[in-house]
Amino acid sequence: MSFSFERTSELLESLASLLEAREVFDKRAIESLRKDFLTLAKNIDRVKDYDEALKLKEAFKTWNEHFEQTIERLILELPYHVDAKLGDRTAGWAYDSGLWKRNREWDEYWEKKIRSGTWDLRSDAQVDLQLMGTGYQIKYWPDLTKEYAFSLFERKKKKWQGRLRRSARKAWNTLKEYEDWATDQGARQITLFRPEDYKLNIQGFQVVLKNVDDRTFTHSWNQDFMDMLDPAFKLYRQRAKQVLPLLLKSPLPFEIDFKTQLDKGGTYEGDRIVLYALSVKSPKEITKVIAHETGHHVWKTWLSSQDQKFWENAIKKDYGTIDLVRLAELWDKVSPKGLVSDISDYLKDRDPIMYLQFEALIGGFGLGLYGKGLFFYREELQELIDKGTTSYPVPKNPVTAYAAKNPEEAFCEAVGMLVAYGERAIPRLALEWLRVIFGSELKL
Numbered sequence: 001m002s003f004s005f006e007r008t009s010e011l012l013e014s015l016a017s018l019l020e021a022r023e024v025f026d027k028r029a030i031e032s033l034r035k036d037f038l039t040l041a042k043n044i045d046r047v048k049d050y051d052e053a054l055k056l057k058e059a060f061k062t063w064n065e066h067f068e069q070t071i072e073r074l075i076l077e078l079p080y081h082v083d084a085k086l087g088d089r090t091a092g093w094a095y096d097s098g099l100w101k102r103n104r105e106w107d108e109y110w111e112k113k114i115r116s117g118t119w120d121l122r123s124d125a126q127v128d129l130q131l132m133g134t135g136y137q138i139k140y141w142p143d144l145t146k147e148y149a150f151s152l153f154e155r156k157k158k159k160w161q162g163r164l165r166r167s168a169r170k171a172w173n174t175l176k177e178y179e180d181w182a183t184d185q186g187a188r189q190i191t192l193f194r195p196e197d198y199k200l201n202i203q204g205f206q207v208v209l210k211n212v213d214d215r216t217f218t219h220s221w222n223q224d225f226m227d228m229l230d231p232a233f234k235l236y237r238q239r240a241k242q243v244l245p246l247l248l249k250s251p252l253p254f255e256i257d258f259k260t261q262l263d264k265g266g267t268y269e270g271d272r273i274v275l276y277a278l279s280v281k282s283p284k285e286i287t288k289v290i291a292h293e294t295g296h297h298v299w300k301t302w303l304s305s306q307d308q309k310f311w312e313n314a315i316k317k318d319y320g321t322i323d324l325v326r327l328a329e330l331w332d333k334v335s336p337k338g339l340v341s342d343i344s345d346y347l348k349d350r351d352p353i354m355y356l357q358f359e360a361l362i363g364g365f366g367l368g369l370y371g372k373g374l375f376f377y378r379e380e381l382q383e384l385i386d387k388g389t390t391s392y393p394v395p396k397n398p399v400t401a402y403a404a405k406n407p408e409e410a411f412c413e414a415v416g417m418l419v420a421y422g423e424r425a426i427p428r429l430a431l432e433w434l435r436v437i438f439g440s441e442l443k444l
């Protein structure tokens with residue numbers, strides 16, 4: 001997916017610079033080591049020949065040195081050691097002067113535990129590859145070729161990966177346990193994530209968390225978003241199975257992006273779907289985004305060009321106009337102050353179609369708008385009317401306001417609404433168009 005082998009060389013450099021740059025133990029060091037480890041582990045299966053295996057070997061070696069130093073540093077920084085070295089110092093990453101209970105026994109306990117918990121990883125994080133051109137090889141194995149050395153590596157690979165996974169889990173769990181204990185003792189919080197936290201299986205869908213750092217889950221909206229994923233994917237599977245099972249055929253992997261602040265719920269990237277952890281009110285909203293983005297995949301890979309043409313024509317033929325003068329009169333009637341929210345709320349309750357048309361215009365979705373709203377304030381609407389624009393083209397049967405953006409988005413909105421909110425949530429006509437395209441695939 002997003003890791004390429006080039007990343008390993010970059011990683012080598014960044015590890016080397018980290019090694020030099022760091023003087024004191026940093027609580028993030030372990031987390032960044034863990035991330036780098038995951039990157040390396042992912043690259044194991046990408047290695048295609050001896051030379052790449054050699055690069056991987058070097059990368060693991062550098063990582064391993066770094067890991068070893070970090071663990072030693074962590075042990076040195078255990079409070080008792082700090083005391084022994086520096087006297088009654090009230091500093092250090094895991095040290096809070098008022099609350100920390102200095103206790104030599106605890107130090108010894110944790111020193112042992114951290115050493116034994118991380119030992120296997122330290123010994124397993126090494127690439128077993130017969131090296132070419134070394135004295136040993138020339139003397140004892142003169143006819144060893146790169147191909148043969150690589151085939152030996154390949155033969156042992158699967159077993160090694162299994163071992164590596166187990167020992168990594170043990171190491172991260174140990175460090176996590178230490179973190180929890182240190183936190184309980186009143187130390188400043190350090191955050192470690194276990195590998196399982198990043199790669200999830202949610203209701204049978206592959207979900208990878210992106211841009212997670214030690215502050216991500218201190219934000220309640222990110223926590224809420226995480227909590228809603230399970231019910232959202234559950235509902236998606238259940239509803240897709242009911243109404244449009246083809247959505248579930250060879251599902252794409254998902255990424256949850258916790259950093260990129262885009263004003264949308266998701267994007268379709270061809271080989272994966274990215275969901276943005278925005279604040280949402282209910283799991284259903286996420287279900288809709290999942291179905292919408294999968295709709296793009298269906299549009300690009302399942303629909304024939306005739307299907308797409310049919311849909312585009314259907315959308316084009318459905319265009320009518322909104323009467324801006326009537327809208328202005330209505331606006332004045334319901335909101336003497338001319339507030340957008342007043343007219344919007346009024347329409348939402350009384351005229352759902354006009355409501356969506358109105359929202360499309362102010363949202364910049366629709367013919368010739370390209371993201372820029374036609375108007376927003378009552379005065380801006382007046383200016384348009386005064387200049388002679390008394391009506392504007394809008395869909396007669398809008399699926400949603402956003403659907404007015406273009407035919408493909410309208411299609412994805414129709415799929416998204418149908419799956420998340422049911423057939424009543426989309427116009428009768430749009431449902432008929434879907435029936436033409438999907439035929440018996442649509443179970444309604």
Ligand SMILES: [Zn+2]
Pocket residue numbers: 292293296409412
């Ligand atoms: Zn879309």
